[in-house]
Amino acid sequence: xxxxQSPQAVILREGEDAVINCSSSKxxxxxxxxxxxxxxxxxxxxxxxxxxxxKGHEKISASFNEKKQQSSLYLTASQLSYSGTYFCGTRTxxxxxxxxxxxxxxxxxxxx
Amino acid sequence: DxxxxxxxKYLFRKEGQNVTxxxxxxxxxxxxxxxxxxxxxxxxxxxxxxxxxxxxKGDIAEGYSVSREKxxxxxxxxxxxxxxxxxxxxxxxxxxxxxxxxxxxFFGEGSRLTVL
Numbered sequence: 707x708x709x710x711q712s713p714q715a716v717i718l719r720e721g722e723d724a725v726i727n728c729s730s731s732k733x734x735x736x737x738x739x740x741x742x743x744x745x746x747x748x749x750x751x752x753x754x755x756x757x758x759x760x761k762g763h764e765k766i767s768a769s770f771n772e773k774k775q776q777s778s779l780y781l782t783a784s785q786l787s788y789s790g791t792y793f794c795g796t797r798t799x800x801x802x803x804x805x806x807x808x809x810x811x812x813x814x815x816x817x818x
Numbered sequence: 819d820x821x822x823x824x825x826x827k828y829l830f831r832k833e834g835q836n837v838t839x840x841x842x843x844x845x846x847x848x849x850x851x852x853x854x855x856x857x858x859x860x861x862x863x864x865x866x867x868x869x870x871x872x873x874x875k876g877d878i879a880e881g882y883s884v885s886r887e888k889x890x891x892x893x894x895x896x897x898x899x900x901x902x903x904x905x906x907x908x909x910x911x912x913x914x915x916x917x918x919x920x921x922x923x924f925f926g927e928g929s930r931l932t933v934l
Contacts, residue, residue, distance in 0.1 A: 708860070708877070738922065747908065747925035748861070793860060795923070804868075805876060806851070806923060810860035 707731055709796045711809035718784050718816050726779045726812045728794030737770055737777040738795035738806060741788075748793060752779070781814070789816045820845045824909050824926035831896075831903070831933050839894045839929045841909035848914035850892035851923065854878060855906040864907075867892055868914060896931060904933045 709730040716724050728737060736755045740748040754770035754777055767780045781788055791813045795806045822843045831837045841850065849868045853861040853876075863876030867886040881900025886892055892911075896903045907930075910923040 708862075711860075736921075738920075740923070747927050748923075750920075750922040750924075753920040753922060795861075797921075805863055805866050805874070806921075807863060807877070808853070808861040810858065 708807055709794055709809040711792075711794055711812050713812060714810070715813045716815070718814070720786060720816055720818055721783055722816075724781045724784060724814060726781070726792050726794075726814070727776065728778070728796070728809055729774070729776045730796050730798070732775065732796075732798040734770075734772065734775050734777075734796050734798055736797045737768075738797075739766075739768060739777075739779050740793045740795065740808075741790045742793065742811075743790040751792075784814075784816045786816050786818065789814055822909060822911055822924055822926035824907075824929050826929060827927065829929060829931045831931060833933055834898045836895055836897050837903075837931065839896070839907055839909075839931070841892045841894065841926060843890050843892075843911045843924075843926075845911055845924060846889070847911035847924070848889070849912045849921075850886070851910045851912075852876075852882075852884065852892070852894045853908045853910065855908055855928075861908065864894065903931055906930050 712727045739751040742748040770777045791811045793808045793811050795808045825840045851866040852864040865884040867873035883895045908928045909926045912921050912923050
């Protein structure tokens with residue numbers, strides 16, 4: 707079942723903060739976050755694993771509440787380059803294997 | 819350079835015709851995936867394969883077929899049974915996800931299919 711993201715869209719000024727939420731009705735093993743810029747392929751940002759381990763490539767942060775089956779992505783001091791559509795992807799079950807199901811996306815627009 | 823190559827980038831099809839989208843990767847990844855992207859609906863999983871000669875249906879497999887005869891190739895056929903095939907199709911691959919690695923997905927540039 708597709709995870710639910712909120713909000714659907716966010717408009718910010720440079721330097722402002724944003725939080726994007728992702729929730730699932732199923733127990734999660736891991737949560738991935740990706741960003742897609744218009745006309746481009748999605749790019750991996752971060753993974754959060756059951757048990758608290760977190761791995762990412764950029765200076766962004768995220769949380770993973772296993773009990774609530776939720777994850778949040780924190781974008782602080784936003785830059786113009788943060789604009790794009792953010793997707794969370796979830797793997798359910800007992801291991802980090804199998805299919806990765808994505809949410810419907812959150813569109814973020816950062817204005818000067 | 820290692821990566822994922824999808825072709826064609828743009829494709830037009832008449833109703834009733836089957837069409838095959840190509841996806842090739844030279845990353846030596848075990849797992850490959852096909853997603854469909856429609857506005858407002860995110861990325862929806864069509865099929866995925868974790869090993870050669872094996873694949874599983876995703877959430878919207880009806881009207882699609884795949885094969886995985888080689889590790890580096892995972893073609894998707896959109897058949898005439900797919901009622902609304904006009905969409906953006908993304909192929910992705912990953913190391914077989916497991917302990918010690920993230921199983922992050924690497925995406926191709928996508929193929930945009932339009933049914934006339």
